[in-house]
Amino acid sequence: MPTTLDLEIGVAAYKVARDLTALKSGESLLITIDSMGYWRLAEETAKAAEALGAKVMVAYHTTPPGYGKVGDPYLPDSLKAAIPETDVWVEYNNQWLLYSTPWEKALTDPERVRYLFLGGLNEEQFVRCVGKVNLDLQREFQNILVDLTRNGRKMRIINSAGTDVSFENVPGRPVTNEGWALEPGAHFLMGQIGWAPLEESINGTIAFDGSFSGGGEADLGILAAPVLFHIENGVCKEISGGSEAGFLRGWFARLGDPFMYHAAHVCYGFNPGAKLSGLCTEDERVWGSTEWGFGYQGPFFKAKGINAISHVDGICLDSSVWIDGQQIMEAGRLTHPKLADLAATMGKQ
Amino acid sequence: MPAWLDLEVAVAAHKVVNQLCAVKTGENLLVTVDSAGSFRIAEQIARAGEMAGAKVMLAWHSTPVGVGKVGEKYLPDALHAAIPETDVWIEVNHQWLGYSTPYENALVPPRRVRYLCLDGLNEERIVRLIGKIDLAAQDAFQSEVVELTKQAREMRITTPAGTNVSFENDPDRPVISELWCHTPGAHFLLGQIAWAPIEESINGPIAFDGSFYGGEPADFPRLSEPVTFHVQKGVCEDITGGEQARLVRWWMKSLNDPNMYHEAHICYGFNPGARPSGICVEDERIWGVTEWGFGHQGIQFQAGGKPAVSHLDGICLNSSVWQDGVQVLDEGRVVHPQLVDLAPRLGK
Numbered sequence: 253m254p255t256t257l258d259l260e261i262g263v264a265a266y267k268v269a270r271d272l273t274a275l276k277s278g279e280s281l282l283i284t285i286d287s288m289g290y291w292r293l294a295e296e297t298a299k300a301a302e303a304l305g306a307k308v309m310v311a312y313h314t315t316p317p318g319y320g321k322v323g324d325p326y327l328p329d330s331l332k333a334a335i336p337e338t339d340v341w342v343e344y345n346n347q348w349l350l351y352s353t354p355w356e357k358a359l360t361d362p363e364r365v366r367y368l369f370l371g372g373l374n375e376e377q378f379v380r381c382v383g384k385v386n387l388d389l390q391r392e393f394q395n396i397l398v399d400l401t402r403n404g405r406k407m408r409i410i411n412s413a414g415t416d417v418s419f420e421n422v423p424g425r426p427v428t429n430e431g432w433a434l435e436p437g438a439h440f441l442m443g444q445i446g447w448a449p450l451e452e453s454i455n456g457t458i459a460f461d462g463s464f465s466g467g468g469e470a471d472l473g474i475l476a477a478p479v480l481f482h483i484e485n486g487v488c489k490e491i492s493g494g495s496e497a498g499f500l501r502g503w504f505a506r507l508g509d510p511f512m513y514h515a516a517h518v519c520y521g522f523n524p525g526a527k528l529s530g531l532c533t534e535d536e537r538v539w540g541s542t543e544w545g546f547g548y549q550g551p552f553f554k555a556k557g558i559n560a561i562s563h564v565d566g567i568c569l570d571s572s573v574w575i576d577g578q579q580i581m582e583a584g585r586l587t588h589p590k591l592a593d594l595a596a597t598m599g600k601q
Numbered sequence: 602m603p604a605w606l607d608l609e610v611a612v613a614a615h616k617v618v619n620q621l622c623a624v625k626t627g628e629n630l631l632v633t634v635d636s637a638g639s640f641r642i643a644e645q646i647a648r649a650g651e652m653a654g655a656k657v658m659l660a661w662h663s664t665p666v667g668v669g670k671v672g673e674k675y676l677p678d679a680l681h682a683a684i685p686e687t688d689v690w691i692e693v694n695h696q697w698l699g700y701s702t703p704y705e706n707a708l709v710p711p712r713r714v715r716y717l718c719l720d721g722l723n724e725e726r727i728v729r730l731i732g733k734i735d736l737a738a739q740d741a742f743q744s745e746v747v748e749l750t751k752q753a754r755e756m757r758i759t760t761p762a763g764t765n766v767s768f769e770n771d772p773d774r775p776v777i778s779e780l781w782c783h784t785p786g787a788h789f790l791l792g793q794i795a796w797a798p799i800e801e802s803i804n805g806p807i808a809f810d811g812s813f814y815g816g817e818p819a820d821f822p823r824l825s826e827p828v829t830f831h832v833q834k835g836v837c838e839d840i841t842g843g844e845q846a847r848l849v850r851w852w853m854k855s856l857n858d859p860n861m862y863h864e865a866h867i868c869y870g871f872n873p874g875a876r877p878s879g880i881c882v883e884d885e886r887i888w889g890v891t892e893w894g895f896g897h898q899g900i901q902f903q904a905g906g907k908p909a910v911s912h913l914d915g916i917c918l919n920s921s922v923w924q925d926g927v928q929v930l931d932e933g934r935v936v937h938p939q940l941v942d943l944a945p946r947l948g949k
Contacts, residue, residue: 280678287651302636302663307677309662314651328656330631330683337682 257375264383265296269304271387273340273368273433277305282338284331286315288346290374297342309334319467320351327352340433341367362436369440372533380525381441381534386598390431390442393594397520398429398445400588404575407449409542411571412583413478417456419449425554438552443523443537448555451486454515458483458544462567464496465532470503470564472496473530479566488513488546511560516549518542524598535567539600540584542571606724613732614645618653620736621791622689622717622782626654631687633680635664637695639723646691658683668697676701690716711786718789721882729874730790730883738946739791740780745939746794746869747778753924756798758891760917761932762827766805768798774904787901792872792886797904800835803864807832807893811916813845814881819852819913821845822879828915830895837862837895860909865898867891873947884916888949889933891920
């Protein structure tokens with residue numbers, strides 16, 4: 253008996269196996285999903301991979317009480333052993349294994365494992381953010397934007413909530429282009445392009461008006477009022493706004509780690525299916541948003557490597573962006589001619 | 602929405618985790634199930650493991666195309682890595698992972714992993730063969746049978762189908778009682794007691810009238826007439842019967858391995874829930890059967906058997922058994938004075 257979205261989930265899962273991870277016959281596929289994740293995604297991806305001739309294992313396991321290394325002591329030993337021993341790993345966990353010890357073993361200096369992070373997505377989000385996306389158009393759009401950004405030096409971003417921040421890019425630092433897991437390494441849900449600007453060049457105000465995710469009690473979800481980070485030379489000197497801003501001031505102070513105030517990365521959000529939902533994975537890909545991370549800086553940014561105790565992400569909706577004085581976005585709509593044409597084809601103008 | 606036997610399967614799963622495997626808080630539990638196995642059983646075992654405080658991983662994986670090393674190349678690499686790294690491994694596969702390389706890495710020799718094989722069970726079977734069993738009564742019964750068998754030297758078995766075989770036990774060889782999975786090593790579904798007699802002491806006809814399992818094309822889950830192995834000094838010298846006996850003769854010859862004719866082990870079947878079903882794991886545990894294996898002899902028997910290219914098992918229904926002249930079974934019914942009071946506790 254079919255259930256809701258059965259066919260759509262089947263299509264999305266097939267895209268993951270065939271297109272996003274390019275599974276080949278005879279390759280080993282590991283799918284991880286904890287007991288708080290959405291099992292149907294894992295099951296349908298396993299079926300698609302089996303149809304492609306892969307050797308498939310779904311590891312359904314105890315949900316750890318936190319992300320990354322916080323969960324290490326709660327992971328079954330078999331899972332730790334299994335993770336580095338596969339060609340492709342697709343993660344559907346609710347409590348992410350990203351940055352855990354077995355993740356590091358598999359993906360630090362990656363030689364084999366192609367890892368695709370799809371953590372936290374439910375059935376409907378999976379269909380919207382993967383199944384319904386035209387992959388050819390998406391790839392073309394992302395590639396153009398990555399090239400523009402990589403070649404740009406002077407950046408400025410504003411939004412109607414009060415963001416007005418300028419910074420400088422560092423030639424040689426990578427601009428990540430998320431969506432496809434075609435080579436060994438960590439890859440994430442499509443529609444995110446991220447990089448680490450020159451840290452001390454970041455100055456101005458960042459007004460988060462979408463959602464805010466800091467883990468645990470600092471997972472504020474969709475914000476009731478903007479939270480403003482006032483940045484000088486890459487460091488947040490003040491947090492202002494309403495009651496949520498007040499909570500965050502206290503939370504940051506309690507962490508007691510000055511590196512938590514350091515800007516770690518900026519990202520564009522350009523997944524045509526993403527909606528503001530309160531789930532960070534989806535929110536940071538809302539079309540036309542920009543997203544800033546503070547605190548721990550992932551090694552794949554090849555930047556200063558800020559070694560903070562944790563990491564937070566905040567979303568600035570409907571951003572306007574200038575690269576070397578040329579505006580590419582106006583309040584979330586593309587103004588760069590080629591990108592605007594593609595966006596229109598994708599139904600996003 | 603509840604599904605058929607949901608409550609009963611959950612009870613059986615709890616027995617598996619808490620009693621048969623004695624999973625403790627903080628232990629690592631791996632449950633493997635291939636895509637041809639029963640996922641419901643695996644899922645319920647995982648839930649019971651979680652309730653017991655274990656760190657649980659359920660590995661649901663591609664079904665290999667064969668058993669043991671034959672299926673190895675079809676197993677995902679992550680499964681190879683996962684199997685040896687656990688405290689308890691419960692296998693609910695359809696295609697047995699036994700004798701594969703990850704199995705050997707985990708269990709030969711046993712170091713850490715307590716392995717319980719529950720292969721081939723569907724929901725209805727796990728309820729009958731585990732869920733409904735009084736484990737304390739089963740333990741008392743099996744322990745007594747093991748003690749009696751360990752002490753016995755001269756054995757004789759007959760069946761109405763024509764079995765009339767005698768042999769001698771070696772007091773230094775183990776009598777393996779399958780029930781608990783409390784120590785590192787390989788353990789199997791409850792209700793089987795197995796040992797290897799002194800091979801050259803085995804003489805007489807063994808008439809298989811239940812089922813016969815040699816792997817395709819020699820799997821006969823329902824024998825239409827007995828297949829009789831005529832054994833002299835532990836070696837089958839002739840196979841008689843009807844069409845199925847002819848096929849077995851042809852199959853044995855095609856293997857081209859004289860060691861396949863050598864007797865490897867004998868077992869009692871004493872699972873009170875087992876009934877003729879056409880799957881080996883259940884048939885060989887039918888109450889009051891004896892089961893003989895020929896060909897490859899497992900190392901667990903610590904006996905003098907020979908390696909062979911394969912292994913076959915045949916079931917003799919309604920067995921009568923004498924140990925040192927004292928009758929233990931009469932056509933499948935327990936008659937030994939030390940057992941007659943224990944069997945009724947199991948409904949037998």
